[in-house]
Amino acid sequence: MLAPTLKRLRAASRLTLQQLSERSGVSVSTLSKIENGQLSPTYEKIAALASGLGVEVGELFGQVPKPTPLGRRSVTRAGGGAVHETDQYRYEAVNADLPGKRFVPLVTTIKARSIQQFGELSRHDGEEFIYVLDGEVTVHSDYYTPLTLSKGDSCYFDSAMGHACISGGEEDARVLWVCSHSSLA
Amino acid sequence: MLAPTLKRLRAASRLTLQQLSERSGVSVSTLSKIENGQLSPTYEKIAALASGLGVEVGELFGQVPKPTPLGRRSVTRAGGGAVHETDQYRYEAVNADLPGKRFVPLVTTIKARSIQQFGELSRHDGEEFIYVLDGEVTVHSDYYTPLTLSKGDSCYFDSAMGHACISGGEEDARVLWVCSHSSLA
DNA sequence: TACAAAATTTTCGTATAAGAAAAATTTTCG
DNA sequence: CGAAAATTTTTCTTATACGAAAATTTTGTA
16 A cells, blocks of 8 residues: 555655655656556666655654654663563563663672573573672673673673573672564664 | 566566565566566555565665674673773673673773762663672662662663763762663664 | 587567657646 | 645656566577
């Protein structure tokens, strides 16, 4: 359904057919016909239209651009997050009441004491960041030798690379863990 | 340049023209002509092609799908980040050596002591997360009354909403600040 | 090499996209 | 309201997209 999409986008930009014609290089008559569903534009015209409208071509094919909700905010007090526990980690998902975030912050306690506790290293889409709040953390990952991080140290890495964290010191380490969402919508 | 793009995508899927024709509903002869640049397909054919190939239409228009670099990692020791300072904040960009991250972590010292120090509130695309490391922070923003956060508290919000942080207690507060990138590439 | 099968390109008739200009419609403003 | 201007739609001609089938090229196998 290109016709209504184009109508909507042109209206949103407050352009006349004449103006859009100038910006895109597509003739006024052709634009009119497209908007009335009387004509199916070719590749060049579609590319020109997207360019003239300043949108991604995907938008003309009904793909939503970015579902950015506006003005959301969420507060979590210390220790007030939703706890989720595995053998290796104790996650406290802060600001969990906000769905669809672009990245996910987790206050995490690292229970694991040895790499043996991990079967296979974790691997998934996205990127991660770790900031050490307390204690000592050793990061094991593909391609790198184990890395020890102390309070205030941080590490950013690609999640597709196998990874695992273990506590190094006397007591369980605590880190602020941030994960990006997977790439595809 | 649709022709080489289509050739590449079809080769990647190991499909013959016949097979792609069956999957997409576009005739073999038309496919051949498109791949040889002898013909500019219409809207319907383009949509059908993307569907048959299992790719986003944007790919047919030369947009890269997802440039996910694999296996990157960066380490920053406490206090070892790149410092950037404004009147209100002192940013320490950790893991700054890694370009193109999906979100940006900043260890930030909040120097501002009053909302008057901010002219206009900050407003930009994206989302942000603040985790208080030390001290007390008051978050001012559109739509909400000022919010005071103590050590261990966190807040996640939409960056398009005007926002500003000031230190509340005796000494400058320190927070771990995470910003998502702007939506469009 | 020969030969058949598969894959691709070309041919050709029909349908339709493209744009210029005319016609119709809507908007603006006295 | 009514005329002029702006905007959109229609008309008409040319160029080109589309698919079926034929022609050609490539691939696989003996």
